[in-house]
Structure formats: C-alpha cells, structure tokens
Amino acid sequence: MRVPRIYQPGPLAAGQTLSLEDDAANHVGRVLRMQPDQTLILFNGEGSQYPATILSADKRQVQVRIDQQQQQDIESPLDLHLGQVISRGDKMEFTIQKAVELGVASITPLWSERCGVKLSGDRLDKKIRQWQKIATAACEQCGRNRVPTVYPVTKLNDWMAQPFDGLKLNLHPRAQYSINTLPQPVTALRLLIGPEGGLSPEEIDGAAEQGFTDILLGPRVLRTETAALTAITALQVRFGDLG
Template sequence: MRIPRIYHPETLPASGIIMLSEEAANHVGRVMRMQVGQEVLLFDGSNAEFPAIISNASKKSVEVDIQERRENSVESPLDIHLGQVISRGEKMEFTIQKSVELGVNTITPLISERCGVKLNADRFDKKLQQWQKIAISACEQCGRNRVPEIRPIMKLEDWCSEPYDGLKLNLHPRASYSINTLPAPVSKVRLLIGPEGGLSAEEISMTETYQFDEILLGPRVLRTETAAMTAITALQVRFGDLG
C-alpha cells in the first residue's frame, strides 16, 4: 500500500515530533482514519520529503515523529509559467490540477475581454484559496515536493507586459509554427492560454507587441482546458522530462 503524502505548510525539522496543521490533521485523522504507528510522507515545499510515523492521533489533532529529511526532486528542467484566462467552473480546477501534475511551476489566472467568469473581489480571493488547495492536492498525488504558486488574478495585458527572460508563447489556430519547430534549447516558457471564445483581434495584436510568439498545436480547434494540457505536454516532451 502506498504511503500517504501530506503537505505541511511550515518548515519541517529533519527529525523530531511535530503537530500536523489543522487541515492536514483533519485529512489524516478524519478522512483517512489513520492510526498510531502508521506511516506518512510529509513535504513542506522545500523540494524534500520527510518520512514520519503517527505517534498520537485524535479527532482534533495528529502528532507525528519525523524520521529523517530526504532530498527528492521530481521537478522538470523546464520552468513553465502558465497564464490561463479563467474558464468556467470545474474547467479551471481541472486545468490547475493537471498542469501541476505535468510540472508547471507557476500559474496566473487571467481576465480577458471574452472571459466568461465575472466575480467580485471577495469571490476571487476565495477562488484563489480553492485553486491553491487544488495545487497542493495535486502535489500530494503526483509526488512533487515543491508546490507551484497560484498568483493573484491579473488583467491579460498586465501579465503580458511583465518583464520575462524566457520564451513567450501564445496559441493561435492560424500560426505558422508548431512547438516542434521551436529552436532548442529552452529552459523557461511563459505560456498563454486564452478563454473559451478565444482572444480578440486587439488582444492578439497586443501579445505581439510584448514579443509573444504564436504557435499552432494542430489542425483541430481545442477547448481551452484541452489546449493547456496539450501544449504543456508537448513542451515537456520537447524541452522537459516527459518521454
């Protein structure tokens, strides 16, 4: 049986007894119903993992005894920053979950002209917290020990105008070049994925102003969540650690 991986939001010691965070304790004690003596594998975002044994457990708290600190990086050599125009409901959650599994380092939710999601500031804050939890859960599942950052929501042009020293890509169905034709090597990519209705002509022109290269994935029009997964996978195959 696979040892459960649990994220701890504070820096962990190399050994010793600690109390799990409230959220982690609830997951271990109430959801998984783990008992004293069972093993867990903790990580704190430092790119290491910490084998531990449950030493005390109740409905409200869980205490574990950390055995050691073990360096274990499964991070891709390709640094991908995904700029995703916010999609409706579960589509955005799916995009965040799967992009984390595929090795994306940073995700910035974007607002564009045709973005179909309209939320006030409070709702956006709650969404950010929810999306960050999804990223953490994806790390627990896929074995990553470094948690990708979900940045605050930005307007499309503000994100495009940020200084960046890597390759900047925008998917476009009429582009002349594909990911396979990009020159190697590439170590950093800022990838823009538009909304379900696509970017407007003005927005496409704006991305060109900020030196985004247009690329084509194939002859078929893909949904926004499919486009993100396909592009990330293709980039990881070409420049990262897939394949």
Template sequence: MRIPRIHHPELLSVGQDVALCEDAANHVGRVLRMSAGHALQLFDGSNQVFEAEIVQADKKSVRVKVLSASLDNRESPLNLHLGQVMSRGEKMEFTIQKAVELGVNVITPLFSERCGVKLDAERLNKKLGQWQKIAIAACEQCGRNSVPEVRPAMDLEKWCTEEDDSLKLNLHPRASASINTLPQPVERVRLLIGPEGGLTADEIAMTARHQFTDILLGPRVLRTETTALTAITALQVRFGDLG
C-alpha cells in the same frame, strides 16, 4: 497500505514533533482514520521528503515525529509559467490539477475581454485559496515535492507586460509556427492560454507587441482546458522531462 503523502506548509527538520495543519489533520484523522504508530511521508516544498510517524491522532488534531529526510527532486528542467484566462466552474480546477501533474511551476489566472468568469473580490479570494489547495493535492498525488504557486488573478495585458526573460508563447489557430519548430534549447517558457472564445484581435496584437510568439498545436480546434494540457505536454516532451 500505501503510505500517504502530506504537504506541510512550514519547513521541516529531522527530530521535529509537529502538528499537521487543519486540512491535513482532517484528512489523516477523519478520512483515513489513521492513529498513533502509522507512517506518513511529508514534504514542505523544499524538494525533500520526510518519513514521519504519527505520535497522536484524534478527530481534531494530528501530531507526528519527523524521522528522516532525503532529497527527491522531481522537477522538470523546463520552467513553465502558465497564464490561463479563467474558465467556468470545474474546468479551471481541472486545468490547475493537470497542469501541476505535468510539471508547471507557476499558474496565473487571467481576465480577458471574453473571459466568462465574473467574481467579486471576496469570491475571487476564496477561489484562489481553493485553487492553491488543488495544486497542493495534485502534488500529494503525483509525487512532486515542490508546490507550484497559484498567483493572484490579474488582467491579461498587465501579465503580458511583466518583465521576463522566458520564451513567450501564445496559442493561435492560424499561427504558422509549431512547438516542434521552436529553436532549442529552451529553459523557461511563459505560456498564454486564452478563453473559450479566444483572444480578441486587439489582444492578439497586444501580445505581439510584448514579444509573444504565436504557435499552432494542430488542425483541430481545442477547448481551452484541452489546449493548456496539450501545449504543456508538448513543451515537456520537447524541452522538459516527458518521453
């Protein structure tokens, strides 16, 4: 059986005896039905992996002993910050999951004029917690040992005005530049993906004032979740660690 990879929210050290968090304990104890003596692999966001052994397990709690640690850096040399105007339902969850698998470092959910998501503060906070859990689960699955941050949702213009020395890119169906025409090298990118209906003319003009470069992916119009993953993949191929 493949050794499960489990995220631990606090820094680990060899020799520690630690209790898994509630979600991890539920997965290990209830779903996988693992018991004392079984092996786990833990990661804590420090780009290390920790071999561990279960010392106690039941349906409510799981304790493990950390046996060894090793550095396992699977991060891309390209630092990617995705600004994604929120999409409805499972589309946003899908985008976050796949963006993490493709190596994005930070994800900021955004509101824009044509954003189709309307949430009050309480529901939005629940969504943010859910999206962060999706990012953690994606790391557990794909082998990343550093968990991307899903930031609190914010207004598009506020995000665009944040000070950042990254190359700023905005996908636009009538742009003349492409990812292949961007000058090398590029180490940091701030990537803006708009809503299904696209950004308004005023929003596009606003991004230009804040030094965003309009780029074109190709001749076909893509859905917002397809656009994000296609752009991230193309950037990782050109400047990162894919291909």
C-alpha cells in the same frame, strides 16, 4: 497501500515532533482514519520530503515524529509559467490540477475581454485560495516536493507586459509554427491560453507586440482546458522531462 503524502508548511527536520495543521489532520484522522505507528510522508515545498510516524491521531489532532529527511527533487528542467484565462465551472480547477501534475512551475489566472467568469471581492479571494489548495493537493498526489504558486488574478495586458527573460508563446489556430519547430534549448517559458471564446483580435495583436510567438497544436480547435494540457505536455516532451 501507498504511503500518504501530506503538505505541512514551516521548518521540518529529522527527529522533530509536531502536530499537523487542521486541514491535514482532518484528512489523516477523519478521512484516511490512520492510526498510531502508521507512516506518512511530509513535505513543506522546499524540495525535500520527510517520512514520519504517527504518534497519536483522532478526528481533531494528529501528532507525528519525523524519522528522516530525504532529498528528492523531481522538478522539470523547464521553468514553465502558465497564463490561463479563467474558465467556467470546474474547468479552471481541472486545468490547475493537471498542469501541476504535468510540471508547471507557476500559474497566473487571467482576465480577458471574452472571459465569461465574473468574480470580485471576497468571492475572488476565496477562489484564489481554493486554486492554491488544488495545486498543493496535486503535489501531494504526484510526488512533487515544490508547490507551484498560483498568483493573484491579473489583467491579460498587464501580464503580457511583465518583464520576462525567456520564450513567450500564444496558442493560435492560424499560426505558422508548431511546438516541434521551436528552437532549442528553452529553459524558461511563458504559455498563454485564452478563454473558451478565444482572444480578441486586439489581444492577439497585443501579444505579438509583447514578443509572444504564435504556435498551433494541430488542425483541430481545442477547448481551453484541452489546449492548455496538450500544450504543456508537448512542451515538456520537447524541452522538459516527459519522455
């Protein structure tokens, strides 16, 4: 059986005894039904992981003792920031989950002219918290010890205008360049993915004005979630740590 990995924010150290946060305790005690003397791995997002032993467990509280600290940083050498226009239904959640598994460093959900999602106020705040939890859970699953930040939703034009010292890419089906023709080396990159209906002509022009390079993935038009994950994979193969 695979040893469960649990995100536990705050300082962690070998020999420390602590109670897991409510969500983690519920998962360990109620969902996994783990018992005293079983082991799990904690991480707090700072790069290390901490094998720990359960001292007590019930459906409300789980107490553990940290046995040791292990230095294990499997982050990609490519600092990839995904700017993803919000997609409908569970597509956005799927994109965030898989993007984290593929090694993105950060994600900004975006509003654009053709974005078909309407969120505001408390509903929007709740959604952002949910997206961050999805990113954290993806790290638990894939072994990452650093949790990518899901930033607050930003207007596309504002995000494109943010200062950035690196390569900026925009997927465009009529672009002249592919990922394989991009120059090397690239260590920091921003990737813009539009909505289901694509970016408007004005937004495409705006991206070019802000220094984004148009690239294409191939002859077929991909759905927004397929385009994001395909592009991330190709970029990690060329500039990151996917073989």
